[in-house]
Amino acid sequence: MFPEESYWTARVIAELLYMSIFPTFLAYLFWDRAMRKGNIILVASFSYFTPLLSIIISSLYLQVAVKANLWIACGLVIAGAVIC
Known part of the structure; x- marks a missing residue:
């Protein structure tokens, strides 16, 4: 009914790229390492x-x-x- 306008500024694009690359990559890296070397029950509980x-x-x-x-x-x- 009232479409929301979006504004793609350089800051928005930079934040989107940053959030899609670095934290996601690090999260998967840490999760994989925790599942391989840590206590699986404890890791699953923290999730x-x-x-x-x-x-x-x-x-x-x-x-x-x-x-x-x-x-x-x-x-x-x-x-x-x-x-x-």
């Missing part, structure tokens, strides 16, 4: 905290206040991952 860490890092970087419903949703995702 349940990904939604929580993503919310914290995103809210700090984007300077956005996190509302209670997001924390509840995060808790439900983590609980669902633990149950399964």
